[in-house]
Amino acid sequence: MRPIQAPFPATRFRRLRRTPGLRAMVRQASLSPADFIWPLFVRDGKGERDAVPSMPGVERRSIDLIVEAAREAHGLGIPAVCLFPYTDAALKTEGCEEAWSDGNLSNTATRAIKDAVPDMTVMTDVALDPYNANGHDGIVRDGIIVNDESVEALVKMALAQARAGADILGPSDMMDGRIGAIRDALETGGHGDVAIMSYTAKYASAFYGPFRDAVGASGALKGDKKTYQMDPANSDEALRLVERDLREGADMVMVKPGMPYLDICRRVKDSFGVPTFAYQVSGEYAMLRGAFDHGWLDGETAMLEALLAFRRAGCDGILTYFAPEAARLLDA
């Protein structure tokens, strides 16, 4: 579509920028707390919170405080939280068995939130890294991250999360075939209503560094994740992955990281028109927060501008550590 334009001075773009009212009338993208999913880090204990040094303002919380956070999010109009467990090193094994324990941190937190704040949508992470002695998202055999055996483990993990009451499962592991396998198991296991938001276009990114600190995976990780996460140079491959995941039964797709990959968000939305999300990841948070805290950027405006950009790029929602802060600003 090419709008028809009279030559200057008949056309003056500044006419519609002159007042807040005129600007509001022609504004295309919008941002609201309903667009946010708030990622939360869960730790053990009671009344415990500790800071994540590389993500100032972000904390790991024990389950009682996770419930408080979910209540706060609900009050702010944030529809969903996404849980990531900080697992005790003693529970990490090469077989990753803790991942499908009904009583693991993530599943216990899911039950606690659904009990206390039933309207809060709970999303969980399906990947083995928090439970893996090797720090990888899949099972490692002789130095290789083995695909099909990992998928079997991920299916067990997904079923345990569904039993705990998760509304949305987020497979973030990037193994091939996991969406179809999880979808089949959910259907046959009586969990046909559980949604899947696939981490579809997940890139092998340096921007996940602070997250790995937050979940205690940095020390454990041997090597990198380039044999399963995408090459940051690729774009067409993202579209092939979206098509694959949709055919396997994903309800929503995600692009990750966010801000350096807005071109991918736009291509995905334009090509498929499905619910499309972006993850503004830990490194993006750290980068922006660092600049805010130094006074190098105006935090309030830059935060909302960065989040609005996802909506302009076609995203239906954003996973963001800024969720409660941004929701408060939008409410003000």
Ligand SMILES: NCc1[nH]cc(CCC(=O)O)c1CC(=O)O
């Ligand atoms: N399955 C791991 C997982 N799930 C979400 C993130 C990153 C989130 C962030 O950086 O905020 C990662 C890190 C990784 O792939 O190493």
